[in-house]
Each structure stands twice: as C-alpha cells, then as structure tokens.
Amino acid sequence: MLLENKVMLITGASKGIGRGIAVGAAKHGAKIGINYAGDDAAASATVAEIKAAGGEAFALKGDVSDPQSAKDFIQAGVDHFGKIDSFVSNAGICPFHAFLDMPQEVLERTLRVNLHGAWYMSQAAANQMVKQGHGGTLIAVSSISALVGGEYQTHYTPTKAGVLSLMQSTAIALGKHGIRCNALLPGTILTDINKDDLADDAKRQYMESRTCLGRLGQPEDMAGPAVFLASDLAGYVTGASLLVDGGLFVNLQ
Numbered sequence: 234m235l236l237e238n239k240v241m242l243i244t245g246a247s248k249g250i251g252r253g254i255a256v257g258a259a260k261h262g263a264k265i266g267i268n269y270a271g272d273d274a275a276a277s278a279t280v281a282e283i284k285a286a287g288g289e290a291f292a293l294k295g296d297v298s299d300p301q302s303a304k305d306f307i308q309a310g311v312d313h314f315g316k317i318d319s320f321v322s323n324a325g326i327c328p329f330h331a332f333l334d335m336p337q338e339v340l341e342r343t344l345r346v347n348l349h350g351a352w353y354m355s356q357a358a359a360n361q362m363v364k365q366g367h368g369g370t371l372i373a374v375s376s377i378s379a380l381v382g383g384e385y386q387t388h389y390t391p392t393k394a395g396v397l398s399l400m401q402s403t404a405i406a407l408g409k410h411g412i413r414c415n416a417l418l419p420g421t422i423l424t425d426i427n428k429d430d431l432a433d434d435a436k437r438q439y440m441e442s443r444t445c446l447g448r449l450g451q452p453e454d455m456a457g458p459a460v461f462l463a464s465d466l467a468g469y470v471t472g473a474s475l476l477v478d479g480g481l482f483v484n485l486q
C-alpha cells in the first residue's frame with residue numbers, strides 16, 4: 234500500500250485513464266476525489282467500484298476549463314477528507330481534425346480544456362498544498378504526443394507539450410514548498426478518446442505493430458506509474474516525465 238493515508242484528486246476520472254488511475258490509487262490506500270464533465274452514471278460507477286473494494290471516494294461534476302470548477306473541486310476534497318496530498322490533472326479531449334480547415338471553436342475548446350484546465354486545476358491544488366504546509370505532488374497526464382506530432386492533432390499536440398512544460402515550471406516554482414511536479418506521457422491507450430480513430434482496423438494494427446510490447450495500452454496500465462509518482466518512493470523525482478507507451482516511441486525501424 235503505497236498511498237496509505239494519502240488523498241488524491243483526479244480530473245476527468247469517470248472513465249478512461251483517469252478512472253484507471255483512481256481505481257489503482259484506491260487499491261494502494263488513497264482516498265479519492267474525481268472530477269468529471271458530464272456522465273453522472275459513469276462517475277457514480279467509479280465511486281461505487283472504489284467503495285465496494287473498501288475505499289473512500291467522492292465525485293464532483295465540473296468543467297475544467299472554468300476556473301471556478303478548480304476552486305470547487307479542491308474545496309470538495311478538503312471538505313471530504315481534510316487535505317489534498319496528490320493532484321492528477323488528467324481531463325482532456327482530442328477531436329481529430331485536419332489542420333487547414335480547423336474550425337476556430339475546435340481549436341479554442343481543445344486549448345481551454347487541455348491546457349487552461351490543467352493550469353487552473355494545478356494552481357488551485359498547489360495553493361491548497363502550500364496552505365497545508367506538508368508538501369504534495371502534482372501529476373499532469375501529458376502524452377507521447379508532447380514529443381511527436383499527429384496530422385489530425387495540430388490543435389491537440391501543443392496542449393500535451395504545454396502540460397509537460399507546466400510540470401517543469403511548477404517543479405521550479407513549488408520545490409521550495411516540498412511539492413513535486415511530474416508528467417505522465419501515455420502512448421496509445423484504448424479509451425473513448427480514440428475509439429473512432431482506432432475503429433479503422435488498418436490503423437489499429439499499424440499502431441499495435443509499432444508498439445514493442447505488441448499491444449496497445451489499457452487504462453489500468455497508467456495506474457502503477459501514477460501511484461509511483463504520487464508515492465514516497467518517488468520522493469526525489471520532480472520536473473520529470475515518465476513515458477508509458479509499451480515501447481512505441483523508440484520503435485523507428
């Protein structure tokens with residue numbers, strides 16, 4: 234149990250990678266708060282799964298692109314559990330679209346959710362941790378897409394590079410408060426965000442063939458790395474990025 238007596242809040246955790254991290258961290262003893270955008274049933278199911286396994290959890294609906302949501306989520310964490318030890322900024326969208334005719338609203342919504350959302354949430358969490366006075370950890374779910382591009386992701390990949398950079402700069406700003414800030418860089422993980430894209434068998438098989446371990450990732454694959462970064466095992470790890478991609482990035486030829 235690496236997170237006993239720790240409180241972890243996670244954005245966008247009703248499903249996908251956020252849910253995988255929430256359930257995995259709860260198995261390691263963390264008390265969990267999840268933010269989610271819209272699917273009440275999915276959020277309730279995540280909370281129920283954690284509680285059924287003997288853990289503690291709550292869910293709060295909120296749009297991460299609204300700065301007030303960040304304040305409300307942090308306050309809810311304190312109201313439920315009295316403190317926040319670890320904050321995972323995970324919520325994100327990737328509406329695949331070509332570059333040359335990208336609608337302005339698609340670009341701006343992607344920036345607001347993925348980058349502004351991570352920024353507001355990380356700032357609100359950090360302020361709470363500084364007030365508590367015993368350090369903490371920020372984790373941002375960036376991506377392999379912070380390192381490499383995507384033809385239909387010209388609006389998305391800069392947000393993933395942005396949250397990686399956010400963790401590097403917050404590591405500098407918050408080290409003096411004992412707050413460690415790191416980025417997780419998933420490869421291709423099977424979730425709703427890429428369900429349509431990977432419904433194309435040829436694309437999916439190509440992505441699998443590029444991955445050294447021979448399979449695409451599952452949300453559960455992200456739990457261990459997140460638990461590690463949040464735990465005292467990673468006590469001297471800050472400003473770092475952890476690529477969790479089954480060997481996708483290194484496989485050029």
Ligand SMILES: NC(=O)C1=CN([C@@H]2O[C@H](COP(=O)(O)OP(=O)(O)OC[C@H]3O[C@@H](n4cnc5c(N)ncnc54)[C@H](O)[C@@H]3O)[C@@H](O)[C@H]2O)C=CC1
Nearest residue numbers: 245247249250270296297324325376419421422424425426
């Ligand atoms: N699935 C993948 O291959 C990869 C995903 N990522 C990142 O992982 C994160 C999670 O994505 P997935 O689990 O794959 O997708 P998903 O679509 O399964 O989950 C996204 C989550 O974000 C939430 N969300 C979306 N907009 C929101 C908003 N405005 N406010 C609050 N919550 C909001 C959704 O409700 C959902 O819980 C994203 O930041 C994504 O960029 C990074 C690398 C690879």
Ligand SMILES: C[C@H](O)[C@@H]1OC(=O)[C@H](O)[C@@H]1O
Nearest residue numbers: 327376377378420426427
């Ligand atoms: C949504 C994509 O399939 C996914 O998102 C990422 O960040 C990965 O690099 C994949 O492109």
